[in-house]
Amino acid sequence: MASMKIEFLKSCPGPATLPRDRLPEVSFAGRSNVGKSSLINRINGGHSVARTSSRPGCTQYLNLYSVSGIFYIVDLPGYGFARAPRKNRTEWTGWIASYLMDRVPLRGVVLLIDARHPCLPNDIEMVDFLKERGRPYIIALTKSDKLKRGKLASAVGKAQDMGPVIPVSSITGNGIRELKKWIFQAVE
Numbered sequence: 001m002a003s004m005k006i007e008f009l010k011s012c013p014g015p016a017t018l019p020r021d022r023l024p025e026v027s028f029a030g031r032s033n034v035g036k037s038s039l040i041n042r043i044n045g046g047h048s049v050a051r052t053s054s055r056p057g058c059t060q061y062l063n064l065y066s067v068s069g070i071f072y073i074v075d076l077p078g079y080g081f082a083r084a085p086r087k088n089r090t091e092w093t094g095w096i097a098s099y100l101m102d103r104v105p106l107r108g109v110v111l112l113i114d115a116r117h118p119c120l121p122n123d124i125e126m127v128d129f130l131k132e133r134g135r136p137y138i139i140a141l142t143k144s145d146k147l148k149r150g151k152l153a154s155a156v157g158k159a160q161d162m163g164p165v166i167p168v169s170s171i172t173g174n175g176i177r178e179l180k181k182w183i184f185q186a187v188e
Contacts (some may be wrong), residue, residue, distance in 0.1 A: 004180060005068045006044040011061035011143070016098040018062060024071040024187040025105045029096065030112030031122060032078030035142040038170035039077060039112060040065065045182055050075065064093060070186040071107075079122055101133055107136040108186030110179065115144045115167060118158040127162040138164050138182050143168035 012018050028036045037050035044050075049065065052109050063075040063103050090142065101110065109130055129135045139159050144152055144167035152167060159165045166182065168175035 003045070003068075003182075004043055005048050006047075006073065007039065007066045008049050009064045009066050009072075011063050013061050015062065015103060017119050018064065018074070018099075018103070019072070022105050023105045025074050025103065026071065026108045026183050026186055027074040027076055027099065027106060028079060028110050029076045029100075029114060029126060030142075031114070032121070034112045034114050035170055036075050036078070036112055039140065039142060039168065039179075040073060040111075040174065042168075042170040043177055043183075048157050055098045062099065069100060069101065072105075074106075079126070090183075092108075100129065100135060106135065108183070109135055110140050111137050112140045112142050112182070114160075115155045115158060118155045119162065120182060124162065131163075136186060138166060138179070140175070140179055141165055141167040143169065144174060145172045 002118040014173070028040065030036055040050040041048050043050065049061070064072040065075065068071055076099065078095065079093065089168055100106070111123070111126060111130070113120075127137070128140075139162060141155060141159055144155075147155060154166055156165055164176045166178045168179055
């Protein structure tokens with residue numbers, strides 16, 4: 001499997017400002033503070049390319065990353081709780097829906113779900129939305145290193161009811177190889 005060299009390109013205020021070059025895209029979606037930026041950094045070999053924060057709601061635009069010049073990763077604003085004005089959160093929800101419904105180059109969605117809290121209503125709604133639109137997706141069960149083996153197995157079982165699952169950890173690197181394989185298959 002080829003390595004991923006990820007480079008931040010720009011923050012886009014809405015889908016209309018994304019590139020029109022039709023390169024394939026994989027989006028990262030999930031609740032605020034689920035670890036999207038940390039996971040992007042980990043698949044980049046641990047090299048920091050995405051800004052991380054412990055404060056929910058820091059990703060306020062569609063953040064665009066080039067992967068080896070052959071496809072894009074689009075990091076979507078988080079849904080759920082965020083310390084941002086309601087107007088902003090409403091705008092992000094519209095951007096996410098529009099992007100996931102209409103974006104032609106979108107080949108797959110990495111849906112990040114916290115292993116400690118699988119099957120929250122917002123995550124179930126997102127899975128239903130992706131299924132209705134026929135968008136390929138994989139559930140990346142983040143923060144899996146924070147659970148003991150039995151609890152992780154239980155979380156994986158619950159998440160599998162929503163779709164295919166890869167438990168991942170931005171700290172230990174568990175599941176990163178499998179996730180990268182899924183991403184490369186999605187953009188082929």
